[in-house]
Amino acid sequence: xxxxxxxxxxxxxxxxxxxxxxxxxxxxxxxxxxxxxxxxxxxxxxxxxxxxxxxxxxxxxxxxxxxxxxxxxxxxxxxxxxxxxxxxxxxxxxxxxxxxxxxxxxxxxxxxxxxxxxxxxxxxx
Amino acid sequence: xxxxxxxxxxxxxxxxxxxxxxxxxxxxxxxxxxxxxxxxxxxxxxxxxxxxxxxxxxxxxxxxxxxxxxxxxxxxxxxxxxxxxxxxxxxxxxxxxxxxxxxxxxxxxxxxxxxxxxxxxxxxxxxxxxxxxxxxxxxxxxxxxxxxxxxxxxxxxxxxxxxxxxxxxxxxxxxxxxxxxxxxxxxxxxxxxxxxxxxxxxxxxxxxxxxxxxxxxxxxxxxxxxxxxxxxxxxxxxxxxxxxxxxxxxxxxxxxxxxxxxxxxxxxxxxxxxxxxxxxxxxxxxxxxxxxxxxxxxxxxxxxxxxxxxxxxxxxxxxxxxxxxxxxxxxxxxxxxxxxxxxxxxxxxxxxxxxxxxxxxxxxxxxxxxxxxxxxxxxxxxxxxxxxxxxxxxxxxxxxxxxxxxxxxxxxxxxxxxxxxxxxxxxxxxxxxxxxxxxxxxxxxxxxxxxxxxxxxxxxxx
Numbered sequence: 001x002x003x004x005x006x007x008x009x010x011x012x013x014x015x016x017x018x019x020x021x022x023x024x025x026x027x028x029x030x031x032x033x034x035x036x037x038x039x040x041x042x043x044x045x046x047x048x049x050x051x052x053x054x055x056x057x058x059x060x061x062x063x064x065x066x067x068x069x070x071x072x073x074x075x076x077x078x079x080x081x082x083x084x085x086x087x088x089x090x091x092x093x094x095x096x097x098x099x100x101x102x103x104x105x106x107x108x109x110x111x112x113x114x115x116x117x118x119x120x121x122x123x124x125x
Numbered sequence: 126x127x128x129x130x131x132x133x134x135x136x137x138x139x140x141x142x143x144x145x146x147x148x149x150x151x152x153x154x155x156x157x158x159x160x161x162x163x164x165x166x167x168x169x170x171x172x173x174x175x176x177x178x179x180x181x182x183x184x185x186x187x188x189x190x191x192x193x194x195x196x197x198x199x200x201x202x203x204x205x206x207x208x209x210x211x212x213x214x215x216x217x218x219x220x221x222x223x224x225x226x227x228x229x230x231x232x233x234x235x236x237x238x239x240x241x242x243x244x245x246x247x248x249x250x251x252x253x254x255x256x257x258x259x260x261x262x263x264x265x266x267x268x269x270x271x272x273x274x275x276x277x278x279x280x281x282x283x284x285x286x287x288x289x290x291x292x293x294x295x296x297x298x299x300x301x302x303x304x305x306x307x308x309x310x311x312x313x314x315x316x317x318x319x320x321x322x323x324x325x326x327x328x329x330x331x332x333x334x335x336x337x338x339x340x341x342x343x344x345x346x347x348x349x350x351x352x353x354x355x356x357x358x359x360x361x362x363x364x365x366x367x368x369x370x371x372x373x374x375x376x377x378x379x380x381x382x383x384x385x386x387x388x389x390x391x392x393x394x395x396x397x398x399x400x401x402x403x404x405x406x407x408x409x410x411x412x413x414x415x416x417x418x419x420x421x422x423x424x425x426x427x428x429x430x431x432x433x434x435x436x437x438x439x440x441x442x443x444x445x446x447x448x449x450x451x452x453x454x455x456x457x458x459x460x461x462x463x464x465x466x467x468x469x470x471x472x473x474x475x476x477x478x479x480x481x482x483x484x485x486x487x488x489x490x491x492x493x494x495x496x497x498x499x500x501x502x503x504x505x506x507x508x509x510x511x512x513x514x515x516x517x518x519x520x521x522x523x524x525x526x527x528x529x530x531x532x533x534x535x536x537x538x539x540x541x542x543x544x545x546x547x548x549x550x551x552x553x554x555x556x557x558x559x560x561x562x563x564x565x566x567x568x569x570x571x572x573x574x575x576x577x578x579x580x581x582x583x584x585x586x587x
Contacts, residue, residue, distance in 0.1 A: 035356070047377060069217055070217060072220045074168055077172045080180055080187060085231075095221075095227075100191020102216050102217055104192055113203070114154045
């Protein structure tokens with residue numbers, strides 16, 4: 001299985017990061033592990049759900065996941081909106097513009113493509 | 126307030142999962158968009174409710190510009206969808222990179238003790254992934270759009286892989302240094318950014334058009350993973366989950382694409398498919414048989430089962446509407462017309478399906494490669510439209526061929542085969558195609574759209 005390689009890699013990374021923490025004498029926040037749990041479980045859900053996606057819809061799938069990963073908008077909003085130095089606001093605003101573009105164009109084009117998939121019965125106008 | 130925000134993030138996560146789940150069938154798929162939009166709206170509104178938000182004018186300007194650019198980007202012709210997708214991966218990478226950069230400098234100047242090891246690891250991963258996705262995707266979009274100053278053919282040079290991997294290793298070493306001491310080594314930060322930007326360009330330069338479906342999927346995965354890293358930096362679980370969904374979707378698509386080409390990730394990224402070009406010149410000149418449009422139309426009329434095999438040539442010629450006319454004429458005469466779709470046909474996963482759906486061909490007639498291959502011996506006419514490598518029998522028979530082992534659509538097993546092609550030039554990979562010289566194969570030379578319209582004329586005239 002191809003996935004085995006990735007699991008090995010992740011385990012290795014965990015050990016490395018663990019030893020970095022240990023060497024620095026920093027206490028590990030339990031947050032790190034709760035985040036990691038969330039990430040791993042979400043990846044499993046993602047793998048499970050995406051393998052079921054119809055092969056017909058791989059292009060719309062890619063454009064909708066594009067829009068979904070533009071959830072980076074949350075981070076950009078906080079950076080832009082908070083009372084930070086102006087260069088931070090500027091960086092945040094560019095990031096916000098980029099994510100907003102992805103959200104708008106991603107969802108609109110997905111919907112446009114999905115409207116085109118028709119069966120024989122509902123094909124006739 | 127905190128509780129409300131967290132609960133709304135949880136709802137948004139659930140909606141995102143449902144959104145992907147509903148993509149399982151074209152019948153439920155439009156619900157997926159509604160779920161996605163709802164989730165995104167919930168996430169944005171609940172973030173704006175946070176008490177720290179004061180710069181409303183900046184937020185307003187950025188959102189308005191996002192709409193101004195985003196709406197036209199969603200109106201592009203469907204043949205340009207691969208470029209648009211690559212471009213939006215670039216935007217995703219850019220957003221992740223910029224947020225990572227801003228967070229680092231914010232913490233560096235306003236509270237260096239906040240730069241914990243864990244946060245630094247996440248920031249380093251975020252900026253490397255983000256910026257390399259940014260330039261890499263821009264390069265891919267440029268290649269797909271065929272912008273003049275970006276070379277279309279794969280560019281290879283000596284020690285290419287050594288240079289690429291070396292660059293990444295050096296960036297990783299700088300990354301480790303900055304993780305160990307984020308304050309004293311802060312001058313490494315812009316260096317890492319520049320290296321990641323360079324690495325993205327160098328990674329895409331050696332990649333040719335035939336590999337684009339895999340590369341776009343891989344960049345999709347990177348864009349998702351950079352959002353995950355941002356989630357770790359900002360301690361935000363919604364970012365982690367949504368990013369993980371995108372990352373795993375990109376991963377699965379790239380695995381499907383790799384399997385459809387019988388290649389591995391490393392082979393696609395570091396194998397430089399372009400090297401195959403030099404090998405084909407020593408094949409002796411053979412003549413392929415041509416057929417007149419009149420004759421081809423007559424043969425099509427007498428068939429009872431026709432399979433159309435579209436490829437990138439169909440997209441280039443924008444031939445899908447003419448194909449639709451041909452499809453209508455043939456089905457009216459009681460001929461069974463199916464479309465055989467190879468997973469890597471075109472320039473991105475599912476490219477052919479979308480184009481044929483645009484021309485309103487019912488999607489139950491779009492058949493996957495694995496399903497149609499067993500029927501191919503019973504097919505009277507296989508009509509190859511602008512496809513090349515995906516029907517090359519060398520993938521089955523010729524062990525020395527660079528594409529040996531790649532699963533193909535067995536057009537050569539049909540009783541008769543017509544191949545529409547602009548000229549006898551070998552395709553992108555530069556591999557000679559045995560199919561064109563087979564006894565029962567006849568060439569129809571010309572632009573796919575023109576050839577199909579001539580066939581349609583002949584069929585109408587008879």
